[in-house]
Amino acid sequence: MTKKLDPQSREKLLEELPLWEAVPGRDAIKRDLKLKSFNEAFGLMSRIAMLAEKLDHHPEWSNVYNRISITLTTHDAGGVSELDVKMAKFIDKLTSEKTS
């Protein structure tokens, strides 16, 4: 079972994810994205969804037109785990040229 990160690892890994913020009151991380259109936003969500299925690790997310809000945490582990970091890095890579 995936373990949640210990405080030191969490702090270090979050430094590598400057686009993500801690969610107040939860052991979770969040990123809000703005794309050019719904087409681009849902296209991005589709790519993330396929990784999520592959990892069997799914985001909590919402979408309104060209905006997406993504929260990552590992329910089984009770907090942020390496799976979340992996997914966050993948999302950052996908979005590095497309978002504001």
Next chain:
Amino acid sequence: MTKKLDPQSREKLLEELPLWEAVPGRDAIKRDLKLKSFNEAFGLMSRIAMLAEKLDHHPEWSNVYNRISITLTTHDAGGVSELDVKMAKFIDKLTSEKTS
């Protein structure tokens, strides 16, 4: 431009949508759905997304694993319009055998 429904039409059309509820404090309707898996949930979202693009009318929605929460309103019209009713009926049709 799409107009929001007048109170009488709104009441009548919402009677045709028993799975949808009014959103407190907003002129909007909402439905929460539970599918069997993330695969089914995101598959449904993809079908809805394509209709949304076709109608140029997009939902506000969130997803956590096999659950989807969908809010419909017409921002331009300042409330629920016939576009929302059309989309709600389409969603109900798609989900008539798949959800609880």
